[in-house]
Amino acid sequence: MTLDIAFAGIVNGLMAGGVYVLVAVGLTLIYGVLHIVNFAHGSLLMLAMYAVLYLFRQPVGLDPYLALPVVAGGAFAFGYALYRGVIGRFSGGKDDNILLITLGLSIIIDNAALFLFTGDTQTIDVSYAGRFVTLGPALLPLPKLISFGASLLLCALLGAFIALTDTGKAIRAVAKERQGARLVGIDVENVFAISYGIGVACLGAAACLLMPFFYVSPSSGHAFVLIAFTTVVLGGMGSFAGALVGGLLIGIVESLGGLRFGEQLGQIGIPAVFIAILLLRPAGLFGER
Amino acid sequence: MPRRAAIWCALGLGAAVVYPLLFGGPAPLLWRSSYALNVAFLILFAAFIGQSWNVAGGFAGQTSFGHVVFFGTGAYVSTILHVTWGWNPWAAWPMAAAAGAIVGWLIATLSFRAGLRGSYFALITLAFAEAFRILANSAPFTRGGLGMLITADPRAANFQFRDPVWFYYVALALCVASLALAWWLTRSRFGARLVAIRENEDAARALGIDVFREKVRALTLSGAMCAAGGTVYAQKYLYIDPSIAFGVDKSVEMLLVSMIGGAGTVFGPLIGATALHLVGEVTRDLGNMVPGVKNAQPLALIVYGVILIAIVRYLPDGLMSLFRRARRRGGGA
Numbered sequence: 001m002t003l004d005i006a007f008a009g010i011v012n013g014l015m016a017g018g019v020y021v022l023v024a025v026g027l028t029l030i031y032g033v034l035h036i037v038n039f040a041h042g043s044l045l046m047l048a049m050y051a052v053l054y055l056f057r058q059p060v061g062l063d064p065y066l067a068l069p070v071v072a073g074g075a076f077a078f079g080y081a082l083y084r085g086v087i088g089r090f091s092g093g094k095d096d097n098i099l100l101i102t103l104g105l106s107i108i109i110d111n112a113a114l115f116l117f118t119g120d121t122q123t124i125d126v127s128y129a130g131r132f133v134t135l136g137p138a139l140l141p142l143p144k145l146i147s148f149g150a151s152l153l154l155c156a157l158l159g160a161f162i163a164l165t166d167t168g169k170a171i172r173a174v175a176k177e178r179q180g181a182r183l184v185g186i187d188v189e190n191v192f193a194i195s196y197g198i199g200v201a202c203l204g205a206a207a208c209l210l211m212p213f214f215y216v217s218p219s220s221g222h223a224f225v226l227i228a229f230t231t232v233v234l235g236g237m238g239s240f241a242g243a244l245v246g247g248l249l250i251g252i253v254e255s256l257g258g259l260r261f262g263e264q265l266g267q268i269g270i271p272a273v274f275i276a277i278l279l280l281r282p283a284g285l286f287g288e289r
Numbered sequence: 290m291p292r293r294a295a296i297w298c299a300l301g302l303g304a305a306v307v308y309p310l311l312f313g314g315p316a317p318l319l320w321r322s323s324y325a326l327n328v329a330f331l332i333l334f335a336a337f338i339g340q341s342w343n344v345a346g347g348f349a350g351q352t353s354f355g356h357v358v359f360f361g362t363g364a365y366v367s368t369i370l371h372v373t374w375g376w377n378p379w380a381a382w383p384m385a386a387a388a389g390a391i392v393g394w395l396i397a398t399l400s401f402r403a404g405l406r407g408s409y410f411a412l413i414t415l416a417f418a419e420a421f422r423i424l425a426n427s428a429p430f431t432r433g434g435l436g437m438l439i440t441a442d443p444r445a446a447n448f449q450f451r452d453p454v455w456f457y458y459v460a461l462a463l464c465v466a467s468l469a470l471a472w473w474l475t476r477s478r479f480g481a482r483l484v485a486i487r488e489n490e491d492a493a494r495a496l497g498i499d500v501f502r503e504k505v506r507a508l509t510l511s512g513a514m515c516a517a518g519g520t521v522y523a524q525k526y527l528y529i530d531p532s533i534a535f536g537v538d539k540s541v542e543m544l545l546v547s548m549i550g551g552a553g554t555v556f557g558p559l560i561g562a563t564a565l566h567l568v569g570e571v572t573r574d575l576g577n578m579v580p581g582v583k584n585a586q587p588l589a590l591i592v593y594g595v596i597l598i599a600i601v602r603y604l605p606d607g608l609m610s611l612f613r614r615a616r617r618r619g620g621g622a
Contacts, residue, residue, distance in 0.1 A: 096407065097605070099352070099407075100601050111587035115588060118584065264433070271417070271419045271420040274416040275413060278400075278405060278412070279413075
C-alpha cells in the first residue's frame with residue numbers, strides 16, 4: 001500500500017464515517033438516556049431509506065437533500081409513537097425485555113419491507129452522483145463530501161440543542177439521574193419518548209445523506225447494525241464525543257481493511273474491532289464505567 | 290417425574306414414532322406426503338437447536354444473539370472433514386460437536402472473563418457470528434461464497450438416506466435426547482446452579498457458586514449440541530454456504546423457538562418450534578390464498594415478530610406458562 005493510496009483510503013473512510021457518526025449518535029443518545037439497546041436501529045434506518053426513495057419517485061421528485069427535514073421530522077414522529085405505543089408500554093422497564101422487543105420490531109420491519117418492496121436492491125439516480133472533488137491524491141465523490149459535512153453539522157446542531165434548550169436540559173437530567181429528574185417534576189416517560197424520537201430522527205437524516213451514493217434493500221439495515229453498535233461501543237456507550245470519534249475511526253478501519261484485505265475479508269475489521277473493544281476496554285474511548 | 294407427566298411423555302413419544310409411518314416409509318398407512326414429513330422434521334430439528342440455545346439462554350440466562358456461530362461451525366467442520374478430507378460423515382459428526390464445544394468454550398471464556406453481561410453478551414455473540422461469516426466467505430478451505438456441496442450418495446453408512454423418514458427419526462432422536470438433557474438440568478445440581486446464576490448472578494456468587502466456570506460450562510455444552518445440529522442440517526440438504534451457516538436468521542430462530550415456548554423450561558423449545566412452524570405454515574397458506582400476494586414467506590416472519598413482542602408483554606414465561614396456568618386452574622397434579 002503506497003502512501004498515496006493509504007491517504008485516499010483514509011480520506012474516503014472519513015467520508016463514510018461521517019454518516020456512521022450520525023447513525024451512531026442516534027443510538028448512543030437512546031442508550032445514554034433510556035439505557036436500552038435499540039436493536040431495531042438498522043431496520044429503522046432501512047425504513048427511512050425507503051421513505052427517501054418513495055419521496056424521490058413522486059411526480060415532483062423530491063431531492064434527498066431537500067427531503068431531509070421531511071424525513072427527519074417524520075422519523076421523529078414515528079420514533080416517538082413507537083416508544084409511546086410499544087417499547088415503553090410493553091417492556092415493563094426490564095433491559096432484556098427491551099432487547100427482545102426491539103428485536104421483534106426489527107423482524108417485523110425487515111419483513112414488512114421484504115413483503116412490500118421485494119428483496120431487490122434499489123438506488124436513486126441524482127444528477128450530481130457522478131461528480132468528484134480532488135483532494136491531493138484522493139478522488140472524492142461529491143455526495144460523500146456533502147454527507148460528511150452535513151452529518152457533522154447536524155451533530156453540532158443536536159449537541160447545541162441538548163446543551164442549550166430546556167428539553168435538552170431535561171434529557172440530560174434524565175440521562176444522569178432518573179429518579180431525581182422525576183422528583184423535580186420532569187415527565188420522564190415523555191423525555192424517553194422524545195429521546196427515542198430524536199434518535200430515530202438522526203436515522204431519517206442519515207438516510208437522506210446516504211441515498212445519493214448508497215443502495216437500499218430490506219436487509220441493508222443489517223449492514224449498519226453492527227457498524228452502529230461498534231461505533232457506539234468504541235466511543236463509549238452514551239458518549240456523544242465518542243460516537244463522533246468512533247464513527248470516523250470505524251470509517252477508516254473499514255476503508256483500510258478493504259484496501260489491505262480485499263472486498264470480502266476486509267469487512268472483518270468491524271466485528272474484530274467490536275470484539276476487541278468489548279473484551280479489552282468495554283468502557284470505550286470516552287465512556288465512564 | 291409425576292406419573293401423569295410420564296404417561297403424557299410416553300404417549301407423545303409413541304405418537305412421534307408412529308407419525309411418519311402414516312405419511313411415509315415403504316407403505317404409508319394414510320397417504321404419501323413428503324410435506325407432512327418435512328414439516329415434522331423441521332419442527333423437531335428447530336426444537337433441538339432451540340433446546341441448545343435454551344441451555345445457555347434459558348437455564349443460565351445468557352441471552353445470545355449469535356448462536357448460529359455454533360451451528361455453522363458444526364456444519365462446516367463435518368462437511369470439510371467429509372468433502373475435503375474424505376472422512377465418513379458419521380465419524381465427522383462427533384468432531385463437529387467437539388468443535389462447537391471448543392468455540393463455545395472460547396467465546397464464553399473471553400466474554401465472561403471480560404465481565405460481559407446482558408445486552409453486551411448478546412451483542413458480542415452477534416459480532417462473533419458475523420466474524421465467522423466473513424471468514425467463511427473468504428477462506429479457501431470453505432470455498433468462500435460458493436459454498437460447499439456434499440456429493441449425493443444416499444446410503445445410511447454415508448449419513449444420507451433415500452427415504453426422508455430416516456432424517457425424521459434422526460431429528461426425533463436428537464430432540465428426545467435434548468429433552469432428557471433439559472429434564473436432567475431441572476433436577477441436577479449443575480442445572481440448579483445455572484438457574485441461580487440466571488436469577489441473580491451476584492447472589493449466586495455470594496452462595497459460593499463459581500459463576501464464571503458454570504457459565505463457561507453451559508455455553509460449551511450448548512455449543513456442542515448446536516454444532517451437532519449443524520452437521521445434520523448439512524447432511525440433509527447436502528449444501529452449506531456462509532449465509533446459511535452463519536446468517537443471523539438461524540440465530541433469531543433458535544432464540545424465538547425457545548423464548549416463545551418458554552425459556553428455561555424442558556418443553557419450551559418443542560412447544561415453541563411447533564407453534565412457530567404451524568403459524569408459519571398457516572400464514573403462508575393464507576398469504577398464498579390472497580390474490581396478488583407474491584411472497585407470503587415474510588408474512589410468517591411478521592407474525593413471528595408480533596408474537597415475540599406479545600409474549601414479552603403478556604406471557605413473559607412463554608407458552609408453557611399457559612399449560613401451567615390451566616393445570617393450576619384445573620387443580621390437578
